[in-house]
Amino acid sequence: xxxxxxxxxxxxxxxxxxxxxxNFAHAEAxxxxxxxxxxxxxxxxxxxxxxxxxxxxxxLKIIPFSDYNAPNEALQQHELDxxxxxxxxxxxAQKKARNYTIVPVGNTYFAPISLYxxxxxxxxxxPQNAKIGVPNDPSNEGRALHLLQSLGVIKxxxxxxxxxxxxxxxDNPGNITIQELDAGMVGRALPDLDAAVxxxxxxLKAGIDVKKDSIGNEGLKDNPYxxxxxxxxxxxxxxxxxxxxxxxxxxxxxxALTDVYHGAIVPGWS
Numbered sequence: 001x002x003x004x005x006x007x008x009x010x011x012x013x014x015x016x017x018x019x020x021x022x023n024f025a026h027a028e029a030x031x032x033x034x035x036x037x038x039x040x041x042x043x044x045x046x047x048x049x050x051x052x053x054x055x056x057x058x059x060l061k062i063i064p065f066s067d068y069n070a071p072n073e074a075l076q077q078h079e080l081d082x083x084x085x086x087x088x089x090x091x092x093a094q095k096k097a098r099n100y101t102i103v104p105v106g107n108t109y110f111a112p113i114s115l116y117x118x119x120x121x122x123x124x125x126x127p128q129n130a131k132i133g134v135p136n137d138p139s140n141e142g143r144a145l146h147l148l149q150s151l152g153v154i155k156x157x158x159x160x161x162x163x164x165x166x167x168x169x170x171d172n173p174g175n176i177t178i179q180e181l182d183a184g185m186v187g188r189a190l191p192d193l194d195a196a197v198x199x200x201x202x203x204l205k206a207g208i209d210v211k212k213d214s215i216g217n218e219g220l221k222d223n224p225y226x227x228x229x230x231x232x233x234x235x236x237x238x239x240x241x242x243x244x245x246x247x248x249x250x251x252x253x254x255x256a257l258t259d260v261y262h263g264a265i266v267p268g269w270s
Contacts, residue, residue, distance in 0.1 A: 071083040115196070142160075
């Protein structure tokens, strides 16, 4: 599925919102690094990272977005210096669709995508003809279907790759129905479904109990869906990049991640 292009005007409108700021009184007044993230819980986490960066002499301006397509467009158009909201398959899909020159420079966290249900206690309890919601964007739908395969709910064709759709389901013993919904709506639709595969951040926004209602999730080992900080190819060796990454990969950010996300995600760095 091709991603719709964003106009420069719409990108500028998105980033004109009031940014998260930090007291920079004790930091050197050098170039301000603009970092795009998703609005919500991540703002609290990045407040800690920005304080770390300020102590190292790097000033961060954290700019929240509500549209997952916007931060990469803003980065490519140099309206941002970095962003931190995505995993590898998502970036690769956007690069293929829009020819972005964006590269990862340091891991942030791993947020398992999980299968949730308020009706059933395990995947094996799902009834015949169950309705399961999944995100409808290519990378997250593929991720959701791979999770369902790992839980024994479906089997995908051997050549499905990382971004399968429902058309790639080769075996469906429970005759389940896959309902493709916007990523932000899947969790809110859970009461009307037998189960739903929901990204952690959207599950929290939908009021899902990420521990009680989860009936299956991904493991971290060899997982391609670890989130990261990204910059343009031209900036990947800039001196500020290493400071930015180091400012995030700190014990106090680890603690903030645990507190803000209630233990539902884990740091992506060792």
